[in-house]
Amino acid sequence: GQQVMQIPQYQHVQEGEDFTTYCNSSTTLSNIQWYKQRPGGHPVFLIQLVKSGEVKKQKRLTFQFGEAKKNSSLHITATQTTDVGTYFCAGPRSSNTGKLIFGQGTTLQVKP
Amino acid sequence: DTGVSQDPRHKITKRGQNVTFRCDPISEHNRLYWYRQTLGQGPEFLTYFQNEAQLEKSRLLSDRFSAERPKGSFSTLEIQRTEQGDSAMYLCASKHGTSGRTDTQYFGPGTRLTVL
Numbered sequence: 001g002q003q004v005m006q007i008p009q010y011q012h013v014q015e016g017e018d019f020t021t022y023c024n025s026s027t028t029l030s031n032i033q034w035y036k037q038r039p040g041g042h043p044v045f046l047i048q049l050v051k052s053g054e055v056k057k058q059k060r061l062t063f064q065f066g067e068a069k070k071n072s073s074l075h076i077t078a079t080q081t082t083d084v085g086t087y088f089c090a091g092p093r094s095s096n097t098g099k100l101i102f103g104q105g106t107t108l109q110v111k112p
Numbered sequence: 113d114t115g116v117s118q119d120p121r122h123k124i125t126k127r128g129q130n131v132t133f134r135c136d137p138i139s140e141h142n143r144l145y146w147y148r149q150t151l152g153q154g155p156e157f158l159t160y161f162q163n164e165a166q167l168e169k170s171r172l173l174s175d176r177f178s179a180e181r182p183k184g185s186f187s188t189l190e191i192q193r194t195e196q197g198d199s200a201m202y203l204c205a206s207k208h209g210t211s212g213r214t215d216t217q218y219f220g221p222g223t224r225l226t227v228l
Binding site: 004033035041042043044045048088090093097098099100101102103104105 | 143145152153154155156157160167168201203207216217218219220221222
């Protein structure tokens with residue numbers, strides 16, 4: 001079945017360093033979404049990418065959707081302690097149901 | 113606060129007991145999803161409703177699980193004869209519209225279930 005994989009599973013960085021997480025789907029996606037989950041919290045929607053090759057920025061966060069619409073990345077510039085959490089990518093199982101298939105997430109730890 | 117609420121936030125129960133969770137979605141959202149999340153994993157789809165109709169159930173949803181959304185508003189998820197493997201966070205999410213291009217789902221805070 002459809003799978004969404006993320007690497008790395010964990011990343012520890014020093015505050016101020018950059019961070020990147022990568023997401024790969026076994027199938028072409030109509031769109032890809034990114035969520036952030038703080039420790040003890042629930043997933044919070046960050047962004048949705050729809051177009052092939054699309055790049056979107058949110059302050060220090062840069063999101064990219066691959067040309068083949070099967071991979072995506074999230075890059076954080078100059079991490080801060082507030083960036084701590086687990087970042088999930090998710091793709092729709094089919095465009096009719098809206099059901100999301102999540103990656104296993106990348107947990108980011110930031111040392112002050 | 114996304115506007116999706118879940119109750120209770122935590123539930124501890126003994127193996128074999130039945131539990132029921134409630135989700136109140138954002139009021140104008142006609143789609144409601146249930147997911148299960150275990151430690152170190154992403155949320156896994158369980159089932160979803162469009163209005164009051166349950167349109168899809170995952171193979172993860174055994175016969176001990178049942179979900180309802182009787183009036184197309186709030187939803188309940190019941191687990192009968194709980195097992196220790198049911199321990200997880202149960203997340204509810206809601207979404208507006210039927211277009212696949214607007215798949216943004218808003219998650220509630222979740223119900224953390226611990227089966228002893």
